Amino acid sequence: MNLTGAPATMPDLSCYTTNLLALLTPDVPGVRRRLAEGVRLAVRVDLPPGELAFSHHPRVDRTEDGRELVYRGAADWPTARTALLDTLHRERRVLAVGNTRHLPWAPAHGQADAPHWLLIRDHRAGRWLLGDHFTALTPFGEQEPFLGWVGDADLAAALTPVPDPPPEVVRRDRLALGEEIPVPPAGQYRWLARQPATTATTGDAPGPGAWSIGLEPSLTRIADVFRTDATALARYVDDLWAAARHHTYRLAFAVTDGRLHPESAAAASAAWGELPRTLRFAAQSAARGRPRPGVVDRSIEQLLTTVQALSADLPQRG
Numbered sequence: 001m002n003l004t005g006a007p008a009t010m011p012d013l014s015c016y017t018t019n020l021l022a023l024l025t026p027d028v029p030g031v032r033r034r035l036a037e038g039v040r041l042a043v044r045v046d047l048p049p050g051e052l053a054f055s056h057h058p059r060v061d062r063t064e065d066g067r068e069l070v071y072r073g074a075a076d077w078p079t080a081r082t083a084l085l086d087t088l089h090r091e092r093r094v095l096a097v098g099n100t101r102h103l104p105w106a107p108a109h110g111q112a113d114a115p116h117w118l119l120i121r122d123h124r125a126g127r128w129l130l131g132d133h134f135t136a137l138t139p140f141g142e143q144e145p146f147l148g149w150v151g152d153a154d155l156a157a158a159l160t161p162v163p164d165p166p167p168e169v170v171r172r173d174r175l176a177l178g179e180e181i182p183v184p185p186a187g188q189y190r191w192l193a194r195q196p197a198t199t200a201t202t203g204d205a206p207g208p209g210a211w212s213i214g215l216e217p218s219l220t221r222i223a224d225v226f227r228t229d230a231t232a233l234a235r236y237v238d239d240l241w242a243a244a245r246h247h248t249y250r251l252a253f254a255v256t257d258g259r260l261h262p263e264s265a266a267a268a269s270a271a272w273g274e275l276p277r278t279l280r281f282a283a284q285s286a287a288r289g290r291p292r293p294g295v296v297d298r299s300i301e302q303l304l305t306t307v308q309a310l311s312a313d314l315p316q317r318g
Contacts, residue, residue, distance in 0.1 A: 010133040011249050014242040016176045018134045019117040020061065023095045027063055034060045036253035038178075039246045043218040046210040050229035052222065053171040054239045055206035056246045059178040067194040069095070069177060073184025077156045080189035085123060087193045094120040097173075097190035099160045105132065105148075107141030113162045115173055120155075120191075128155045136245075139280065161187050168235045180207030215307055223300045226279075227293060233283035241276035248272050264310055271306040275299050 010018045011032065024031045035057055044053040061069045072087075074080035087094045098116045100108035108114065122129035132146040150158070162169070165186060174180045184190050204213045212218045222240070225232050248269045254260035278299035282292045 012135060013245050013249055014056075015132075015134040015136075016117045017056070017242075017246065019095060019119050019132065020177075022119050022131065022133045023093055024061055026093075028060065029064075031060050033253065036250050039250040040213060041215050041218045041243050041247070042204070042206050043212045043221050044207075044209050045212050045221055050225060050232055051167065052225055052232070052236055052239070053175060053207075053209075054236075054243070055175050055178055055211075056242055057178045058204075058206075061177055062197055063194070066197050068197040069192045070181060070195050071183050071190055072193050073188035073190050075188050077189065080159070080191075081152065081156070084120060084191060087191065088120055088123055091194060095192040096120055096159055097192075098158045099162050102157045102160045103132070103146075105144065105146040107138050107143055111140060113165075115162055115165070115169065117176075118158070124149075127151055130155070130158070159189050159191075161189060163187070166235070168239075172239065175206055178206060216304060219300055219304055219307075223297060226296050226300075230286060230291060233279055233286060233296065237276055237279045237283055240279055244272040244276050260310075268306050268310050271303045275303050 010022050012018070013021070017035070021032060021035065028034075038057045038060065040055065040057060042055040047053060059068070072083060074083055084094055084096065095117055096119075098118045100106045100114045100116045101110060101112060103109055103116060103118075106116065116132075116134075119131040119133070120128055121131050127149045128151075129149050130146065134143055135145050136143050163186070165173075170183065170186075173183050205211050212221050222236070225236075251260065251265040251269050251272075255262050255265045278295060282296050285292050
């Protein structure tokens with residue numbers, strides 16, 4: 001693959017939200033602020049024991065002309081290629097769903113399957129310009145932004161569908177835009193395209209069912225699930241990592257606006273950053289037969305204490 005330089009800087013968020021902002025910024029005025037001000041930790045509370053679903057922000061993809069993003073899918077690469085070209089010509093950029101196992105610039109390349117959003121920016125002479133604005137230290141190593149031209153075969157490989165995703169990944173994909181939307185069947189190539197908005201906003205609720213919207217009750221609910229289901233840590237640590245990145249972004253925006261003192265934001269950001277590190281350590285320890293429920297409880301309690309101290313200066317959504 002031919003590296004041609006890094007894409008324009010985007011905030012340090014999840015791979016979904018980082019590349020979503022890269023898609024939306026030229027067409028949706030103030031989208032970064034809308035995202036920052038809408039950051040939340042909504043958790044569905046009526047799923048079977050041990051199951052969780054998360055929404056990190058309301059929808060920010062709806063444009064002024066009344067369009068919104070929806071998933072599209074195709075069962076085979078030739079059909080997907082034609083549809084991607086059509087969408088690219090119509091919309092100038094396409095948000096596509098890749099697979100980390102097949103992304104040569106991803107630390108998980110050749111090691112682990114996971115959905116990963118990336119941006120198709122151009123197509124010339126049979127080659128595609130791909131951009132991936134995501135940067136992070138992942139469990140597999142450092143992820144750096146990528147920008148490069150690839151051929152058809154490389155793009156087809158990059159977009160290889162994730163085989164048999166577990167329920168938590170399916171829910172993550174359905175809620176990736178903030179509200180629950182349909183997802184193509186497993187095994188299909190996937191991308192997102194704009195269409196006239198057909199769904200009414202659901203207010204604070206991200207989708208069907210009962211949801212905890214406030215940060216403190218959501219964290220309490222998460223702690224309860226971690227305490228009662230030994231498998232939950234490993235399944236949901238990525239969701240808490242995404243939550244930490246989103247809330248850190250929200251805090252940084254509040255400091256920039258002068259609504260929050262930098263020292264208060266630094267303390268809260270540190271507590272958020274420590275949470276997924278602690279949960280990942282505890283999950284690895286549990287996998288070795290040494291569960292550490294006390295470590296998990298203390299980490300969440302520390303974050304709750306920090307959030308409560310911050311709430312007078314920066315009220316939480318919900």
